[in-house]
Amino acid sequence: MDELNDQIAQRLKKLDLIRGLGMNPFGGRFEAMDRAGELIARYGTATKESLEQNPVSATVAGRIVALRRFGKAAFASLQDGVDVLQVYLKKDVLGDQGHALAELLDIGDVIGVSGPLFRTKTNELTIEVKQLTLLCKSLRPLPEKWHGLTDVETRYRQRYVDLIANPDVKRIFFTRSTIVQAIRAFLVGKGFLEVETPMMQPIPGGATARPFVTHHNALNTDLYLRVAPELYLKRLIVGGLPRVFEINRNFRNEGISTIHNPEFTMLEFYMAYADYTDLIPLTEELIVELIEAVHGKGTQTIPYRLHPNDTQPTTLSFARPWKRLTYRDAVADRLGATPQQITDPAYVLAQATKHRCELKGGESYWRLVTLLFEQVVEPTLMQPTFITDFPVETSPLAKRKETDPDLTDRFELYIATREIANAFSELNDPQDQRQRFEAQMAERAKGDLEAQPLDEDFLRALEHGMPPTAGEGIGIDRLVMLLTNQASIRDVILFPQLRPEK
Secondary structure (H helix, E strand, O other): OHHHHHHHHHHHHHHHHHHHOOOOOOOOOOOOOOOHHHHHHHHOOOOHHHHHHOOOEEEEEEEEEEEEEEOOEEEEEEEEOOEEEEEEEEHHHHHHHHHHHHHOOOOOOEEEEEEEEEEOOOOOEEEEOOEEEEEEOOOOOOOOOOOOOOOHHHHHHOHHHHHHHOHHHHHHHHHHHHHHHHHHHHHHHOOOEEOOOOOEEOOOOOOOOOOOEEEEOOOOEEEEEOOOOHHHHHHHHHOOOOEEEEEEEEEOOOOOEOOEOOEEEEEEEEEEOOOHHHHHHHHHHHHHHHHHHHHOOOOOEEEEOOOOOOOOOEEEEOOOOOEEEEHHHHHHHHHOOOHHHHOOHHHHHHHHHHOOOOOOOOOOHHHHHHHHHHHHHHHHOOOOEEEEOOEHHHOOOEOEEOOEEEEEOEEEEEEOOEEEEEEEEEOOOHHHHHHHHHHHHHHHHOOOOOOOOOOHHHHHHHHHOOOOEEEEEEEHHHHHHHHHOOOOHHHOOOOOOOOOOO
């Protein structure tokens, strides 16, 4: 800590010296005419002779990430976005005042430079700086061993340092932006309208999750950060907007892990006059298009590390069509059960006990099947797999199957053992929906804080009539994890939620 304080004190002294030169250490506008990456792409193969015969002037701004002084000259590495370009600072080129400023520079300072491109004796493309401008003096040095920073606590808590130290981290978030833009383009191309719905809601609905609560002083009422936008988007279907989508922030007051963050991004879209079977090929088409946007046209396989310490990634294949299994058949397959056994409540209870599912006593048949699915099926679903025909008991907003009223027209897409998408034919029978809400409220009365509350206004909307509709939610964060080969959700969220700093 004393060493850090000494370094900060030295930089503060340099701050005064810079001001003594008549310069502002926290400068203003600088017109960077060039980007480091573009210069490298254009002149990376240019020879020393061609640069001498056809001089190229460049003006670049960035952060100093390396500084090597010798005599009256210095080489600095300038970071501009994800790219780094070397610059050469020499006294007889900069002049006395420019050289005096160069002598006061530190790693971390932000500068602007102008000058011709040339190649050094080691053949590195470099700017010979004729004009040096200090844009921001860095008063705090980067952490020790910051280059290639690996300490996860520092990386997540001080993301700004992580972005400076690790260009690959920057690339992840550039890729995330590419993915979100591609999703928008895909859905708009299919005739969907992008909309916005409330993030603060009087009744939290649309998902089985525990909400965050806040209080609105002027209205003197409690409000909830949304757990999902579903019920509002379906109100829009009732209102006559036949295809809508929202890329939204959701908030769930739940645990934190490598695949869960309390604040996360979801895509939800709804399509009138369709059912869940229409969404299966649409989902395949969307995700394959995103894979190609990130990995190149025609890509059908990508590597993925399920855990941070995995040394050998799994190859995921997205060749269509993807595997499909019903919910109950998936459990039966893993247990080696016959069709008769898997429908026997006593057998299912015995298997749930054998596989050490968390039992409280009195679980229904479908609750036991759900516990078994989570315990024995989910960890095996590596390749893209659609699990269909979920029970009504766990699907309060989905339409019942006409062939089996205990089941719903619903699927979840699993990739690399994780739920990526959840979709169903939307329940548009207001009487059935009321009964489902009442069943959820009964569970809530028993202490289930994640059960969905009854929403009278949503029921009123359904009573006006909602056309047959298919709806889907896709977790953007988990999708980005897949497409960038990241094992932790914290690596694809710029500012993940962390415990308070001690």
